[in-house]
Amino acid sequence: MLKSAVCELLGIEYPVLQGGMAWISDGRLAAAVSNGGGLGIIASGNAPGSYVREQIRIARSLTDRPIGVNIMLMSPHADEVAAVVVEEKVPAVTTGAGNPSKYMEAWKAAGIRVIPVVASVALAKLMTRLGASALIAEGGESGGHVGELTTMVLVPQVCDATDLPVIAAGGIADGRGVAAAFMLGACGVQVGTRFLCAEECSVHENYKEKILKATDLCTMVTGKRLGHPVRSLRTPFARNYAKAEYSSMPDDELEALGAGALRLAAVEGDNEKGCFLAGQAAAMVKRIQPAAEIVRELAEGAEPILKRAAEWVK
Numbered sequence: 088m089l090k091s092a093v094c095e096l097l098g099i100e101y102p103v104l105q106g107g108m109a110w111i112s113d114g115r116l117a118a119a120v121s122n123g124g125g126l127g128i129i130a131s132g133n134a135p136g137s138y139v140r141e142q143i144r145i146a147r148s149l150t151d152r153p154i155g156v157n158i159m160l161m162s163p164h165a166d167e168v169a170a171v172v173v174e175e176k177v178p179a180v181t182t183g184a185g186n187p188s189k190y191m192e193a194w195k196a197a198g199i200r201v202i203p204v205v206a207s208v209a210l211a212k213l214m215t216r217l218g219a220s221a222l223i224a225e226g227g228e229s230g231g232h233v234g235e236l237t238t239m240v241l242v243p244q245v246c247d248a249t250d251l252p253v254i255a256a257g258g259i260a261d262g263r264g265v266a267a268a269f270m271l272g273a274c275g276v277q278v279g280t281r282f283l284c285a286e287e288c289s290v291h292e293n294y295k296e297k298i299l300k301a302t303d304l305c306t307m308v309t310g311k312r313l314g315h316p317v318r319s320l321r322t323p324f325a326r327n328y329a330k331a332e333y334s335s336m337p338d339d340e341l342e343a344l345g346a347g348a349l350r351l352a353a354v355e356g357d358n359e360k361g362c363f364l365a366g367q368a369a370a371m372v373k374r375i376q377p378a379a380e381i382v383r384e385l386a387e388g389a390e391p392i393l394k395r396a397a398e399w400v401k
Contacts, residue, residue: 089265089386089393092252093275096200096221097179098153100124101386103265104223104254105378106279107157107181108231108364109133110353111290114145116378119287121152123379124386128155128181136167143175153178155202160185161315173197181223181277184232184315186210191217204256206234206241208248215249222249223277226257230280230366233257233308233318239271246272260368262388269393278385280366285378293356294363297322301369313342320363324348328362 093102103125105112109132117127127150129142139156146154156177158168161184169190172180179200187203194201200220205211211222224245226238234241238257246253255268256277268276283290283298297320309328310316319325331341345362352361 089390091269091274093221093254096252097126097155099126101382102254102275103382103385104128104155104181104275104277105282106229106256106277107131107155107159107183108279108283109159110350111283111288112157113289114142114147115149115289116282116285116287117142117154118146118149119285119378120282120382121146121150121154123377123382125382126153126155126179127378128157128179130157130159131162131164131168132159133162133164134168135164136171139168140171140175143171143177155179155181155200157181157183158187158190159183160187169193172199179220183225186213188213188217191219202254205245206236208244211245211248215251219251221252221254221275223254223256224273225277226255227308227318228258228367229256230306230318230364230369233316238268242268242271242273258366258368259385260366260371262385262390262392264368265385265389266392269389270396276385278381280369281372281381281385282378283365284372284375285381286375287378290353291356293358293361294352295375297363298365298369298372299374301365301372303367303370305369306365306367310345313338317362317364318366320365320369322361322363323359324352324362 091102101124105120107128107130112130120127181202183204202221203214204223224242227233242255253273254275255273260281348362351357352363
């Protein structure tokens with residue numbers, strides 16, 4: 088069985104974390120992933136603390152295994168959610184879209200495992216100094232907010248820059264990706280896009296259908312002009328936004344153009360106005376299946392590949 092320091096750190100069976108996807112990663116999905124042996128993560132997104140508390144309690148009604156919460160630091164409710172995870176005694180917090188420095192002392196005092204998402208070596212070093220429990224090195228292949236470096240390049244550099252356990256993210260959708268991540272120095276993976284097609288994922292059926300029909304060139308990155316690029320499927324919304332981004336449209340109007348677009352995709356399934364966030368691995372997602380089965384396939388699929396590594400060394 089694939090075991091690593093991440094399993095010991097988080098009290099999980101397999102070194103697989105489910106990505107925190109706003110409007111998608113709720114308590115039900117998190118519980119299903121945790122019941123399958125991974126770490127299910129509830130996404131706070133732009134939601135208030137009351138929503139996050141509700142989802143934590145839903146997850147705990149469905150599993151007695153560890154769960155986590157992802158906090159998007161750009162959210163206007165970040166302070167509130169940061170307090171909720173302490174009050175609810177959540178065992179692990181992942182963070183994205185920002186620097187969690189101001190919350191780390193309180194989280195650590197509460198015994199929370201703090202696992203920031205980092206897209207650069209500089210941020211990895213800072214989070215290490217501030218006492219993070221582990222790091223998620225997320226490459227630009229991932230869906231949602233992305234950095235400049237690819238997973239292949241970022242992971243080994245982060246591993247060289249810290250003594251903390253490193254979890255690889257971005258472009259991982261099967262056992263081959265998990266094995267590659269371990270060979271780069273990681274001791275765990277975070278996967279988002281594949282869980283969009285978990286049976287327990289509540290995302291709109293139109294969203295799942297788009298993922299299942301995705302091709303290798305199905306995604307694009309928009310938002311660089313505003314300083315927070317995101318990767319999504321090539322939909323009418325994404326194409327129109329890209330045109331606006333390179334036009335003379337003022338920044339505030341461009342910002343407003345994207346407001347609410349993810350909810351339109353995830354909740355309402357709006358094929359025209361919705362922003363369908365997805366990673367480049369979308370084309371590797373072939374069917375809808377239970378979350379627990381996805382977790383097992385990721386971990387167990389890596390085992391024979393890693394065992395074969397000795398064949399290449401003579």
